[in-house]
Amino acid sequence: NAGVTQTPKFRVLKTGQSMTLLCAQDMNHEYMYWYRQDPGMGLRLIHYSVGEGTTAKGEVPDGYNVSRLKKQNFLLGLESAAPSQTSVYFCASSYSMLTVDGYTFGSGTRLTVV
Amino acid sequence: TQLLEQSPQFLSIQEGENLTVYCNSSSVFSSLQWYRQEPGEGPVLLVTVVTGGEVKKLKRLTFQFGDARKDSSLHITAAQPGDTGLYLCAGTSGTYKYIFGTGTRLKVLA
Numbered sequence: 001n002a003g004v005t006q007t008p009k010f011r012v013l014k015t016g017q018s019m020t021l022l023c024a025q026d027m028n029h030e031y032m033y034w035y036r037q038d039p040g041m042g043l044r045l046i047h048y049s050v051g052e053g054t055t056a057k058g059e060v061p062d063g064y065n066v067s068r069l070k071k072q073n074f075l076l077g078l079e080s081a082a083p084s085q086t087s088v089y090f091c092a093s094s095y096s097m098l099t100v101d102g103y104t105f106g107s108g109t110r111l112t113v114v
Numbered sequence: 115t116q117l118l119e120q121s122p123q124f125l126s127i128q129e130g131e132n133l134t135v136y137c138n139s140s141s142v143f144s145s146l147q148w149y150r151q152e153p154g155e156g157p158v159l160l161v162t163v164v165t166g167g168e169v170k171k172l173k174r175l176t177f178q179f180g181d182a183r184k185d186s187s188l189h190i191t192a193a194q195p196g197d198t199g200l201y202l203c204a205g206t207s208g209t210y211k212y213i214f215g216t217g218t219r220l221k222v223l224a
Contacts, residue, residue: 040216042202042214042216042217043202045211058211090157092156097206097211097212098144098206098212100145100147101159101162102147102149102162102204103212104159105156105158107154108154108155
């Protein structure tokens with residue numbers, strides 16, 4: 001199915017370990033986003049990209065890095081995982097940031113840091 | 115500061131009942147969108163409302179955008195277990211980036 005694909009779906013990390021979350025979209029969208037979703041906090045924007053080779057900080061960027069080397073892929077990295085980064089991570093994409101077409105989301109990555 | 119407040123936070127109803135959830139802000143939004151998120155999945159766009167006073171219907175779901183474009187409501191008629199999920203409103207206001215509301219978690223019991 002067309003859309004946004006995230007891998008992995010689940011992951012458990014030990015404190016201090018690193019990992020990369022992968023996101024791929026096949027809709028030729030310029031904009032891509034990484035969100036985290038926590039109970040009672042809603043969806044919070046971590047980083048976003050307005051096109052290939054660009055990245056920008058969102059609301060909660062600390063402890064994360066991103067890269068967009070190809071238009072269809074957006075990678076989220078955790079260099080030294082902390083328990084506070086336990087969350088569900090969603091990747092999304094859109095034609096533009098202020099779009100009336102909405103965002104297309106992946107199915108999420110559930111990350112637990114112990 | 116949360117620009118989009120949703121109420122109620124939680125709602126548990128019996129199949130066949132009607133319900134309304136609200137999305138409120140003190141800011142004017144150029145458009146508002148409603149998403150539904152099922153357990154273990156990402157949010158899926160249901161509708162976009164753009165014009166103040168606009169009403170859109172999607173089968174048993176009715177969406178309304180307030181005249182002043184500061185609030186929106188979602189009404190579900192004769193709720194079914196398949197309507198269970200987290201309902202999120204989202205939109206852009208002024209210089210703020212696209213933001214999501216706090217969500218309403220709906221459970222429809224058979």
